Amino acid sequence: MKRMFNIFLMGLLALVGVTGCGNDTNGDGIELTWLLSTGSTAERGKFNDLVERYYEQTGITVNIIEVPSGDRETKIQSMLLSDEPIHLAKTTGVDLTFIDRILPLNDIYDEFDFFEGHEFRINDGEDVVGLMIGLSSVGLILNTDLWEQAGVEFPTSTDEAWSWHEFLGKLEEVIDHSDAQYGMVMDGSEHRLRAFLYQWGVTGYNEDFTGTYYGSELMREPLEFFVNMNDDRIMPRSVWLGAEDSISMFKTGRIAAHMSTIGRIADYNETVSDFNWQAVSMPYEVAPATNHGGNVLISFNETGLEEETKDFIRWLYTDDYPALLADFGWLPALEGFEDIEYPFRNEDWQVYLNETIIGSEMSAHDKMGERWDLKDSGWNQVNNVIIENVRLHLSGDITMDEVLENISNTYREAGFEVLSSQ
């Protein structure tokens, strides 16, 4: 009896183990797998609603796999290597490591009026492999209570935008005459720093993408200006030197300005009630400029469902594109939707949209350079090289000369010529 019981127990354990290892598959109907990252539970809910609507209209199931943004490329690689089904992904760029599995989307690109220059291309520009579903960009949000308390006016249009030197002076005034503890915070991200560099006229690549200006003397003045701002008065050093969260700091209501992405509008609309805030035009030293973020759709070949995947991508642009943009808080990637009405804080969205329309040239050109036939040139080597060296300089480990030298050496190793003038 005891022996029988033991055999039964072992069998039960084995069955549980096998069941636990098995995949839950639905043999009926077409299923696509969409890998993405979201910023919140609410955003995940919106994606769920989106794919549910697609199922109701077409009977095709789109399974969402959500991963943290930092693990996204790793997850894609592992799924491709292990032949797990993955049909499309929403990323911030095209990781050229798995370039052989990426499906060209030229036909979709030709069908719609995309804003030129935001698509991702390879093979000398011949193949479009990544399409923006909606744009996000960098902008400036002010704590207007502090500015009004200090009696300092702020720009209400791009024509009134400050230069960075003027903006610095205004921040000093606000700090001196209000409860502001710091002038501004900028997210500790190279993406934001690049927007800053564009505003100083420093772009990444020359016209034919054979050379770069990163690491050149052109970067010295803006980088020194940025480093000097990190003085624990204008900007807290703990954001760029430590791991302090700029978003949480701005929400304390003690910081006059926050340079961050469009995602802050929805975030602050929900979470900030202690003070008034508003998006305004960013400062610029040479020309208005912003940097775009990624809501890039890429899809994969050798899945057997390439056409179904493309149909889903088309549906995203045709179903109710304005509603999609308003729901997710994205700027339009297609022309003709500039007068879109967002469900809340419409004026703030319009500021970001305006910044995108007038200041996107350098950003679009840069992104083209980062993805154009970079397969053998080691794009991952240059990833974040600017922010890493700026941080080392902020901590006193290296000089500005060494910052520029390290950046230029890294880009040279990646196959670019470092140019000295634009």
Next chain:
Amino acid sequence: MNQHKIYKTWAFLFTLPNIILFVLFFAIPAVLGLVFSFTNFNGFSGEFVGLDNYIHLLFHDEHFMGVIIRTTIFALIAPILGYLVSLGLALLLSDKDLVFGTVAKVLVYIPTLMSPVVSAITMRWLFGENFGFINHLLETIGLDPVKWSTDGYAAFIMVILVGIWGAGGFNMILILGRLRSIPPELYEAAKIDGASVWQRFRNVTIPMLKPITFLILLLGTISAFKEFAVIDTLTNGGPGMATTFYVLYMYRIGFERLLIGLASAGSMILFIILLVLASVQTKLQKGGEIS
């Protein structure tokens, strides 16, 4: 004999899942890591490069030696300080008649149950340089706030404090268990011989705690060498590279730059370091057996 074979078979079957998991999730990845360390594998393709990765790390990487030295210092200081704190807590809470002793032990143990990332996020708030609670307390009592994020030494100390907080409860439980197993006759004999409290502690308690002390220090040192989640969440390796320890540095090489071959070589070097460390500590550990 037949019965013995049956017992052996059942024993093998019961340990089989563990063996399978060990092979799948440790042995195979370890062998793969060793193989990758001799290639320039980037996740998709790679070629054999011999010892190039090891040579690059040991002789050409400008940050590698600094990372090793920094990690070694951390791995020497943190476990020792952590042990001393845990020992103090165990001694304080070892009295069976202590009021609310159980509650105190549970409170001290709770951090051990928390995810390291959750602990680090919580601590990031507490140690926030600009709006953190600890600096707020310091300013309230008239002291200057500490630059926890922007000063390398302060950030290093913060990481050690968080580590002690996280592991203190677990180590305390281990020491408490060992304390309770020390024969009381030893203390009585020492008392009869006129030993003071300190002398009894030094000549009875400390020697009898030797096995558990060795275990805690060994595990703590290995854990310190492998620390990643807390560092990445708490300081992201900053300011500069002040808290960039070994595993975080390898992570950046392997997952951010996709130089998986190079990162694998780094992992093998770490394996050798830990092997040497464990061997040395094992040789130094003697005594403290309770018969």
